[in-house]
Amino acid sequence: MIAPSILSADFARLADEINAVGGEPGKRADWLHVDVMDAHFVPNLTLGLPVVESILKTTEIPIDCHLMIENPDRWAIGYAEAGAHNVTVHAEAAADPIAIAKDLRAAGAKAGLSIKPGTDLDDYLEVLKHYDTLLVMSVEPGFGGQKFMSEVLPKARKARELVDTGHLKLLVEIDGGINADTIEQAAESGVDCFVAGSAVYNAEDPAKAVQALRDQAAPAFNAAHG
Numbered sequence: 001m002i003a004p005s006i007l008s009a010d011f012a013r014l015a016d017e018i019n020a021v022g023g024e025p026g027k028r029a030d031w032l033h034v035d036v037m038d039a040h041f042v043p044n045l046t047l048g049l050p051v052v053e054s055i056l057k058t059t060e061i062p063i064d065c066h067l068m069i070e071n072p073d074r075w076a077i078g079y080a081e082a083g084a085h086n087v088t089v090h091a092e093a094a095a096d097p098i099a100i101a102k103d104l105r106a107a108g109a110k111a112g113l114s115i116k117p118g119t120d121l122d123d124y125l126e127v128l129k130h131y132d133t134l135l136v137m138s139v140e141p142g143f144g145g146q147k148f149m150s151e152v153l154p155k156a157r158k159a160r161e162l163v164d165t166g167h168l169k170l171l172v173e174i175d176g177g178i179n180a181d182t183i184e185q186a187a188e189s190g191v192d193c194f195v196a197g198s199a200v201y202n203a204e205d206p207a208k209a210v211q212a213l214r215d216q217a218a219p220a221f222n223a224a225h226g
Ligand SMILES: O=C(CO)[C@H](O)[C@H](O)COP(=O)(O)O
Pocket: 005, 007, 008, 033, 035, 066, 068, 139, 140, 141, 142, 143, 144, 145, 146, 175, 176, 177, 178, 195, 196, 197, 198, 199
């Protein structure tokens, strides 16, 4: 699955930018990744719930909200109630991540847990039994266009093993620095869902960029895990 991040889109033309990766299921982006940053958990500020509500009205692509905010225990539920498909909170910011996951699921959303590059996956294995998605950050959260950190791939690989052996039941997503040069190593590590911001929205044709990333990832994933 490819999830373009609108972080690198032109916010003044947001509907057009979203439609540029739209279309029929199977051809369009699988998810649309929306980065919510609060200038506290990360040093950058983007957008919040009112903008997400407008995005939900403008597209049928399932919305993948990545909440880089403090106190997700208070704020995450609003994104689920608004109709986001997947709502991801940061493990480092959550006071009670199991309660958050239960609330998100009760509101009809998939629950996602994200870990920063320096955060140990092993500390969250019990918590992840309550989650539908693990988002492995492959850059320090806060900005698009950063360099991919391949040293996080062992975490994706371990999560994949735990899924394949039935210990966890979740989707493994990766976010940060994914492009034509890095997607294959992530796919070989067992990642199911690839967030790509600058690689999609800085491309001349975002739809073609999505398809090219998918065409690259699928054989690499299947060779290692198919
Ligand atoms: O969460 C993020 C940054 O914190 C973004 O989703 C991510 O960085 C996407 O941008 P790019 O593909 O350009 O790295």
